[in-house]
Amino acid sequence: MNSSPATVSSSTTLAEAKRRRTFAVISHPDAGKSTLTEALALHARVIGQAGAVHGKAGRRGTVSDWMSMEKERGISISSAALQFSYRDAVINLLDTPGHADFSEDTYRVLSAVDAAVMLVDAAKGLETQTMKLFEVCRHRNIPIITVINKWDRPGQDALALMDEVLGRTGLTPTPLAWPVGEAGDFRGVLDRSDGSYIRFTRTDGGATIAGEERFTASQAAELEGEAWHTAEEESGLLELEGQQHDQDTFLAGKSTPVLFGSAVLNFGVHQLLDVLVDLAPSAEARVDAHGEPRPVDAPFSGFVFKVQAGMDTAHRDRLAFVRVCSGVFERGMIVTQAASKKPFATKYAQQVFGRDREIIDTAYPGDVVGLVNAAALRVGDSLYEAQPVSFPPIPTFAPEHFMVIRAKDSSKYKQFRRGIEQLDHEGVVQVLRSDLRGDQAPVLAAVGPMQFEVAEDRMNNEFNAPVKLERLAFTIARRTTPDWIPTLARERSVEVLSRTDGDLLALFSDRWRLQGVEREHPGIVLEPLVVS
Incomplete structure (x- = not known):
């Protein structure tokens, strides 16, 4: 039987927190995130054979991509959590959506990690989404390990890629x-x-662990000739430039360790696992909403960074992903929801491995716990035991696309309403309402149009409530106050709606309409929706 949280010593909690490595895999779409996730699990020997994102004949889909749309399109739409052990560490790996339309989900995941692995396509270098994620990690002081992926394919010069990383991010690359x-x-x-020299050997289709042999420098020179001498010369140039790993600058977000690999061939994956265990930070004190650090050995606390339904089609349940910040989580404990001060029973707690789950009895700082049927929990909710704490809210994005959604069949209205509420809870889309439109025609707001496709697919297939969508001619949202509703209601190409979190959003057709309203009404409250 597991000890209760009250009887687990502070030293045990600290020791377990030190073993945790919680990180996200992030990059531009199609850089190989889900393939790398699979390869890491393969090298940790928690799966026997790797899948492929673009499922060729006879090959499986990746463990972390489980939604039907993900399998059909070969991209990650929903973030996924995987936990496994490697050496003496516990790895909590959070895969993130690959498409820019789902950036909001990626930002939520970044609020729950202690480090990030940034994949860079060897041929394409630092792309738009890559740069955005670099900036988010920098803002959140998240240390970054960079992996130059797809080195088995034609690409840029290695030294040129190092110059690009330094020039565009300001981080010193230290291969x-x-x-x-x-x-x-x-x-x-x-x-x-x-x-x-570590020499890699291909396996059939990259489905199993690639062979590795280690040779001395003199043996490597005989085996590889000019290719080895070139590698030695270039490594020497890096040393002359001071591009050697320094743990302090890495943890301070000033440098980034770099590895080269091929996720699809499982080349360099073993080295990445070792680097995560040896260099990545463990779970440490988290700053609360008041700027005070919550020690990892304080009583249990955590926050919800994701809510997902439809993972278990047999039971139609929903899962709240909770990052444990302090103390010991034990299944069955009664925790308090910080916002409502209401108790919440954790009887149904699970550990997640892609779509597969198993009951978890105990979890420590850094771990991710899945709470089943947590209907009362929303993204950003803080939970605690004994000592109250609230963690900083998880910001929402400024939507740029808007659609009215209606049920095709009025007899399915109950299913329609339940589905809309669930999508809102999960943050799949933002749901906006007004007295004028009513509950039967809410407005869906999204960062990217593919979010609407996910919403429509789930309403049709998961909630059995076929819907029709109608695009609205708005592109900009600003936060306003009740005092300005009458004024804005008189303006053309403007509409004010209420978001579930209580914010009032004024929607404008374009920036010229926004600027026109601001000129006509000096002092009007129209605040940008800023992500921090």
């Missing part, structure tokens, strides 16, 4: 290993810690 063989001719890597 831990250097590729032997140019992009498209990936043979192995030079281990910069001791100068040895």
